[in-house]
Amino acid sequence: MVYLLLVIFIIIFIISYTKFKDFLHPAVLICISFIFASICACYNVKYFGSDLRFLTMILLTINVVSFVLGGVIAKMIKARQAFQSNEQVSEDFNPIYISSLIIIVFIVMQIVIIIICTSIFLDTIGGFNGFRALSQQMAYYRQLSLFQNDADARLPSIFNHLRKVSLAIALVNTYVCLNNRNISSKKQIIQEYYCNSIWLLSSIIYLPLCIMLGGRMEAFFYLFACFSIFGMLKTHYWGIKSLKITHLILFSIVFIILFYTLNDLMGRSTSRNIIDNITFYFGGGIKAFDDYIQEPIPQSHIWGKETFYAIIRQLDRFGIINANYSVALEFRYFHGGSLGNVYTNARRLYHDFGISGIILLQTLFGFIMSLFYSIVHNRIINNRVSISCIFYCIISHSIIMMPFEELFYNTILSTNYLLILICIIIAASTVNTKKIKIIESGVFSDTFN
Numbered sequence: 001m002v003y004l005l006l007v008i009f010i011i012i013f014i015i016s017y018t019k020f021k022d023f024l025h026p027a028v029l030i031c032i033s034f035i036f037a038s039i040c041a042c043y044n045v046k047y048f049g050s051d052l053r054f055l056t057m058i059l060l061t062i063n064v065v066s067f068v069l070g071g072v073i074a075k076m077i078k079a080r081q082a083f084q085s086n087e088q089v090s091e092d093f094n095p096i097y098i099s100s101l102i103i104i105v106f107i108v109m110q111i112v113i114i115i116i117c118t119s120i121f122l123d124t125i126g127g128f129n130g131f132r133a134l135s136q137q138m139a140y141y142r143q144l145s146l147f148q149n150d151a152d153a154r155l156p157s158i159f160n161h162l163r164k165v166s167l168a169i170a171l172v173n174t175y176v177c178l179n180n181r182n183i184s185s186k187k188q189i190i191q192e193y194y195c196n197s198i199w200l201l202s203s204i205i206y207l208p209l210c211i212m213l214g215g216r217m218e219a220f221f222y223l224f225a226c227f228s229i230f231g232m233l234k235t236h237y238w239g240i241k242s243l244k245i246t247h248l249i250l251f252s253i254v255f256i257i258l259f260y261t262l263n264d265l266m267g268r269s270t271s272r273n274i275i276d277n278i279t280f281y282f283g284g285g286i287k288a289f290d291d292y293i294q295e296p297i298p299q300s301h302i303w304g305k306e307t308f309y310a311i312i313r314q315l316d317r318f319g320i321i322n323a324n325y326s327v328a329l330e331f332r333y334f335h336g337g338s339l340g341n342v343y344t345n346a347r348r349l350y351h352d353f354g355i356s357g358i359i360l361l362q363t364l365f366g367f368i369m370s371l372f373y374s375i376v377h378n379r380i381i382n383n384r385v386s387i388s389c390i391f392y393c394i395i396s397h398s399i400i401m402m403p404f405e406e407l408f409y410n411t412i413l414s415t416n417y418l419l420i421l422i423c424i425i426i427a428a429s430t431v432n433t434k435k436i437k438i439i440e441s442g443v444f445s446d447t448f449n
Contacts, residue, residue, distance in 0.1 A: 001052035002045060002286070006038040008061055016068050020075070022240050023248060024231045026369040027071030029399045032248065034064055037344075037403030040283025047280070048287045048334065056290040059358065063346045063402075066359045070366025074374065095180040096383055098431050103198060106169045106427070110205040113162045120159050121212045161419065163209045167222065168423035171390050172431060173202040174226050175233075179382070182237040199226075216262050220255060221397040227251050228393035236380045281340075285404050288332045289343040296351070297330065306348040307361070307406065310414030327410065345406035365408050369399060385428040391421050 013031035020028055045051065177199040203226070210218035231243050260274045272280065302312065302323050309327045316323045329347070332339040349358045376392045395417065398407040411417075 001054060001057045002038065002041050005052065005057045005060060005286075006035065006042055008057075009034045009038055009064065012061075012064055012068060016071070019072065022235070023243055023245055024228065024235070024373075025071065026373055026396075026399050027068045027366060029396075030064055030067050030366075030402060033400040034060070034403050036252075037282055037286055040279035040281075041286045042283075043275075043279040044283050044287070052286070052290045053293055056286075056293050059293070059346055059350060059355065060286070060289070060344065062355065063344070063349075063358050063362055066362035067366035067402075070363040070368070071370035073363070074367050074370035095183045096176045096385060096431065098176055102430060103173075106173060107201060107205070110166050110169055110202060113166045114205055114208060117159050117162055117209055117212065120156060124156075159212075160416070164420050164423045165427075166206045166209055167394075167420065168427040170202045170206040170222070171225060171229070171394065171424060172385055172427040174199050175229055175385050175390055175428075176431065178226075178230050178233050179385075182233050183382070211262070216259055217401075219262075220259065221394070223255065223258075224251075224397045224400065225390075225393040228396045229390065232377060232380065232389055232393065236377070282404060284340050285342045285344045287334075288339045288341070289347050291332045291334065291339060292343055292347055292351075299351070304352050307352045307357075307409045308413070309410045310412075310416065314415060342405050344404065345402040345408075348406040348410060361409065369396075369408075384432050387421075387425055387428045390424050390428065394420065394424075 009031060013028065013035060016025075016027045016031050017023070022028060023032070041048075041052075203222070206222065207219050210216075210222060227247075231247065235243050256274070256278050260277055300306075302321075305312065305323070305325070306329070312321065312323050313327075315321045329341045329343065331341045332343075346358055349361050353361070372388075372392050376386065376388045380386050380389055395408075395412050398412055401407050
């Protein structure tokens with residue numbers, strides 16, 4: 001069944017790409033992500049020891065088809081006449097002017113934030129006792145804070161708020177640099193070194209904050225947001241067809257290498273080689289969901305407990321309901337080994353609402369993200385930082401992570417992401433309110449003055 005599921009996802013991908021002709025479109029991205037997960041599952045069929053059940057295949061197919069259907073509906077209503085032509089290319093090549101003072105202030109803020117957060121982090125895990133001990137401390141911290149829901153082991157809320165500020169600054173710097181780099185390419189001017197240096201510096205300062213959270217996914221979410229900004233701006237300046245599948249493949253290779261090399265630092269060392277580790281990690285969700293179908297857990301008395309965790313948690317904080325529980329799901333085991341505790345996004349939807357929940361919520365999700373994508377792509381202005389573009393890119397990981405976990409209803413619909421949006425608005429507005437300098441001489445000497 002897992003091989004048949006792979007064929008089904010490939011067919012859906014062909015139909016979706018024929019319809020949208022854009023690798024970054026949400027309806028195409030979900031197909032790519034499930035194809036990758038299915039390939040990983042196929043690689044581990046003998047290791048898992050059994051094939052998928054027919055119901056698992058049907059539910060996952062409905063899951064993807066419903067999302068794609070939402071994208072088709074969004075395209076049918078022709079929101080704001082977005083994508084009237086797939087060959088439409090911007091002809092306005094004005095860079096975003098950002099003063100050196102603002103750049104310095106942004107970088108200094110990030111440095112101050114990482115110093116404060118590092119101090120908070122080390123105090124929380126019991127100090128720095130060397131890099132070898134650090135990985136063990138981080139693994140222990142992650143176990144207590146996430147899986148055992150130990151409030152005393154969690155980082156203070158100030159850490160997360162400061163991280164949001166650093167994230168917003170890093171994304172705005174990324175947007176400015178990628179925008180101006182595209183313009184420099186358009187005008188055949190070599191100004192990429194300065195742009196790349198700013199992006200790398202801002203990212204290098206931010207990424208350790210992700211690692212301090214005890215997992216690798218936050219770092220991946222940031223990197224994918226950067227890639228999404230790259231793709232959005234590239235297609236804006238060079239046309240939809242300028243973004244190739246090779247760009248996605250190259251990003252995937254870089255991510256896989258980084259993901260694997262972070263194992264030891266995060267206290268998650270493994271005896272598996274890189275291929276076995278990655279395929280088991282990203283293909284195991286399909287098998288775990290199949291195991292859940294065979295042995296489901298009892299329903300909770302809390303409506304939408306697994307799906308709407310962030311909203312329910314906020315209601316609990318306000319004292320409206322009493323529902324203090326962990327977002328982590330139960331672990332699954334087979335042949336004495338662990339399958340992990342991720343089940344694809346379908347698990348939470350199916351457990352809370354059944355097949356109808358998968359159809360309705362996935363169609364709604366596909367509609368929202370496809371509509372948002374179309375509007376954002378149509379509203380990019382060359383000499384301004386697009387707040388909507390950055391925010392779309394920072395939540396777009398919820399699409400490619402669906403074979404792994406449900407993140408849109410479970411995490412993004414929260415005050416946490418509302419605060420991230422506010423930080424992005426403030427950082428972007430700081431750049432946008434400055435005077436825009438139109439370069440008429442064909443050089444970029446004043447672009448960063």
